[in-house]
Amino acid sequence: MSVFDxxxxxxxxxxxxxxxxxxxxxxRAEERILELLLQxxxxxxxxxxxxxxxxxxxxxxxxxxxxxxxxxxxxGHGHFLARGGAMSALMAxxxxxxxxxxxxxxxxxxxxxxxxxxxxxxxIVGGHIPIATGAALWSSLTGQSRVAVSFFGDGATxxxxxxxxxxxxxxxxxxxxxxxxxxxxxxxxxxxxxxAQPSVARKAEGYGIIGVDVDGQDVLAVREAADQAVSRAxxxxxxxxxxxxxxxxxxxxxxxxxxxxxxxxxxxxxARDPLLLEKIRLSAAGVAGDVTESLEREIEAEIVAxxxxxxxxxxxxxxxxxxxxxxxxxxxxx
Amino acid sequence: MTGxxxxxxxxxxxxxxxxxxxxxxxxxxxxILLGEDVGRYxxxxxxxxxxxxxxxxxRVIDTPMSEALIVGAALGAAxxxxxxxxxxxxxxxxxxxxxxxxxxxxxxxxxFGGQFNAPLVVRVxxxxxxxxxxxxxxxxxGWFAHVPGLKVVAPSTPADAKGLLKAAxxxxxxxxxxxxxxxxxxxGAAAEVDHVVPLGVADVKxxxxxxxxxxxxxxxxIALEAAERLSADGVSxxxxxxxxxxxxxxxTVLDSAGSTRRVLVLHEACRTGGLGAEIAATVGxxxxxxxxxxxxxLTAPDVVLPAHTELERTLIPDVEDVVLAVRDLLSS
Ligand SMILES: Cc1ncc(C[n+]2csc(CCOP(=O)(O)OP(=O)(O)O)c2C)c(N)n1
Numbered sequence: 052m053s054v055f056d057x058x059x060x061x062x063x064x065x066x067x068x069x070x071x072x073x074x075x076x077x078x079r080a081e082e083r084i085l086e087l088l089l090q091x092x093x094x095x096x097x098x099x100x101x102x103x104x105x106x107x108x109x110x111x112x113x114x115x116x117x118x119x120x121x122x123x124x125x126x127g128h129g130h131f132l133a134r135g136g137a138m139s140a141l142m143a144x145x146x147x148x149x150x151x152x153x154x155x156x157x158x159x160x161x162x163x164x165x166x167x168x169x170x171x172x173x174x175i176v177g178g179h180i181p182i183a184t185g186a187a188l189w190s191s192l193t194g195q196s197r198v199a200v201s202f203f204g205d206g207a208t209x210x211x212x213x214x215x216x217x218x219x220x221x222x223x224x225x226x227x228x229x230x231x232x233x234x235x236x237x238x239x240x241x242x243x244x245x246x247a248q249p250s251v252a253r254k255a256e257g258y259g260i261i262g263v264d265v266d267g268q269d270v271l272a273v274r275e276a277a278d279q280a281v282s283r284a285x286x287x288x289x290x291x292x293x294x295x296x297x298x299x300x301x302x303x304x305x306x307x308x309x310x311x312x313x314x315x316x317x318x319x320x321x322a323r324d325p326l327l328l329e330k331i332r333l334s335a336a337g338v339a340g341d342v343t344e345s346l347e348r349e350i351e352a353e354i355v356a357x358x359x360x361x362x363x364x365x366x367x368x369x370x371x372x373x374x375x376x377x378x379x380x381x382x383x384x385x
Numbered sequence: 386m387t388g389x390x391x392x393x394x395x396x397x398x399x400x401x402x403x404x405x406x407x408x409x410x411x412x413x414x415x416x417i418l419l420g421e422d423v424g425r426y427x428x429x430x431x432x433x434x435x436x437x438x439x440x441x442x443x444r445v446i447d448t449p450m451s452e453a454l455i456v457g458a459a460l461g462a463a464x465x466x467x468x469x470x471x472x473x474x475x476x477x478x479x480x481x482x483x484x485x486x487x488x489x490x491x492x493x494x495x496x497f498g499g500q501f502n503a504p505l506v507v508r509v510x511x512x513x514x515x516x517x518x519x520x521x522x523x524x525x526x527g528w529f530a531h532v533p534g535l536k537v538v539a540p541s542t543p544a545d546a547k548g549l550l551k552a553a554x555x556x557x558x559x560x561x562x563x564x565x566x567x568x569x570x571x572x573g574a575a576a577e578v579d580h581v582v583p584l585g586v587a588d589v590k591x592x593x594x595x596x597x598x599x600x601x602x603x604x605x606x607i608a609l610e611a612a613e614r615l616s617a618d619g620v621s622x623x624x625x626x627x628x629x630x631x632x633x634x635x636x637t638v639l640d641s642a643g644s645t646r647r648v649l650v651l652h653e654a655c656r657t658g659g660l661g662a663e664i665a666a667t668v669g670x671x672x673x674x675x676x677x678x679x680x681x682x683l684t685a686p687d688v689v690l691p692a693h694t695e696l697e698r699t700l701i702p703d704v705e706d707v708v709l710a711v712r713d714l715l716s717s
Pocket of ligand 1: 125126174175176177203204205206207208234236237238303
């Protein structure tokens with residue numbers, strides 16, 4: 052069965068449910084992560100959640116192929132899960148276990164999974180944009196059709212490396228999609244005080260590439276824009292700047308009361324909670340409440356199992372703290 | 386050391402580097418070059434001349450002027466299968482790619498639990514001798530040797546340059562490969578295809594019994610000249626060429642220091658926080674009771690380098706300075 056939504060986008064109901072499920076999975080995981088953080092059960096104090104922004108990760112990752120690459124940010128739990136990262140690897144990493152995504156060394160800001168082309172989330176704002184660009188360069192040099200996606204915040208667009216990477220990708224027509232996850236604040240600095248050109252589409256014009264401004268609370272809109280951008284990249288038609296407008300519902304990190312935002316603005320965005328919008332669409336498409344209830348139960352079970360997995364795993368050992376500083380140990384055979 | 390040195394053939398440092406690039410690109414499709422003017426121009430110091438013609442635009446990539454991107458994209462490509470050799474025209478410009486080298490490339494393997502490697506080489510040219518001025522002459526190797534996860538190489542001879550560059554390209558870690566601008570025309574024994582010098586192994590370039598000079602890069606030649614002069618007076622100097630600055634081969638240094646009991650650490654970089662301090666401290670810690678004199682450092686002073694060639698010359702330790710420092714060390 053297909054639905055015809057108000058924007059005349061045709062998708063089947065299973066896609067709608069899958070997208071909704073992907074967002075709920077991130078939301079519930081991060082709610083649990085926040086609890087763990089408050090209980091001091093995480094191995095690190097650094098933790099940024101993406102609650103309110105789930106449609107971006109889910110909409111984009113839904114159109115990727117297994118061989119594609121992503122790079123992500125300090126606010127990267129959602130990208131990791133949406134890309135196909137294991138809930139158990141996430142929880143074990145956050146809880147500092149050897150069984151975690153980075154053997155317990157990376158924690159919240161450095162999630163990674165080579166097996167799904169996740170080239171790592173990065174705690175230097177903008178630091179991974181050239182990494183995705185370089186992966187795309189190698190894909191293009193070797194005639195592969197892999198596409199690289201770099202997720203980053205509005206704040207990263209004001210770092211110099213953004214310019215260097217976008218310019219290089221543009222001039223070489225690389226298969227990379229730059230997803231500007233614009234939650235309108237870089238910590239406290241509002242977007243309009245960070246840039247005199249708030250439209251990402253207009254920014255793209257300056258680089259001679261395509262740019263699109265997208266409603267980031269509408270997972271279908273994100274998915275469609277990403278699909279076009281990724282398809283263009285795969286066809287060898289170069290990079291896209293995807294400006295996805297969203298909002299982080301909570302503070303920048305723990306202990307940020309967001310005094311720099313007004314409550315009325317927050318309420319306006321809360322009314323456009325991406326999960327809520329998708330749920331409305333689901334019921335308009337005739338999806339019964341028991342479908343959403345059962346996926347909630349499945350996700351809860353997945354999270355509980357992941358936490359059990361994490362707690363059962365060995366704590367990252369101090370005996371191993373010097374291993375892997377180098378991949379080729381010295382004096383080794385060349 | 387493995388491989389063959391040719392007794393018949395001599396080659397310049399520049400040509401030796403080009404041979405290494407050429408041979409490694411022949412041997413391994415995943416080796417690519419990228420940087421500013423590395424292709425059509427042949428590299429600002431002509432190291433990659435001819436490689437574009439030989440290997441084509443797919444493997445020799447002229448990038449826009451974007452140092453951070455050059456290193457960052459080299460890293461991204463390295464993580465997914467390439468063995469990029471990036472060129473940064475002057476060491477001074479690596480400051481624009483610090484994040485990419487220090488926070489990214491150096492961290493990838495460890496931080497991600499060993500899931501990814503970063504097999505990239507960043508070639509840079511550094512040093513004085515041409516009056517290149519405050520922003521084109523610095524010796525910044527100490528900064529990078531300070532960062533776990535990076536390997537730092539600074540060869541002094543054509544054969545070492547070739548053998549170490551080949552090893553660096555084959556290595557699975559990020560390597561900062563430092564070429565002193567004064568060395569490019571210098572000739573020496575050529576090395577054959579199979580000549581690979583393992584990283585992290587210092588080389589005794591001259592054996593001696595009275596004093597050890599620990600140095601690297603261009604100053605190896607200054608030390609060797611001073612050693613020659615001193616030998617006329619019956620002073621026997623051992624010259625240890627570190628070759629690799631991170632990790633440091635302290636075993637070779639300590640062996641030499643233990644036998645001569647007098648150590649001079651010599652470098653072109655300025656003094657404070659320079660690698661000489663690290664080497665001197667380690668020798669002091671390990672051999673305090675056995676030394677006949679405190680370890681001495683001979684370095685450039687802590688100064689901004691002027692472009693004026695005469696002023697520049699007075700600031701960098703030369704043969705005469707080394708001879709005096711060794712005599713001084715012997716008399717203490
Ligand atoms: C280069 C750099 N500068 C500053 C910081 C500190 N910092 C971490 S996140 C952040 C704000 C980033 O804003 P944005 O890129 O919009 O992402 P968001 O946090 O909104 O997801 C800052 C200033 C950093 N980690 N890296």
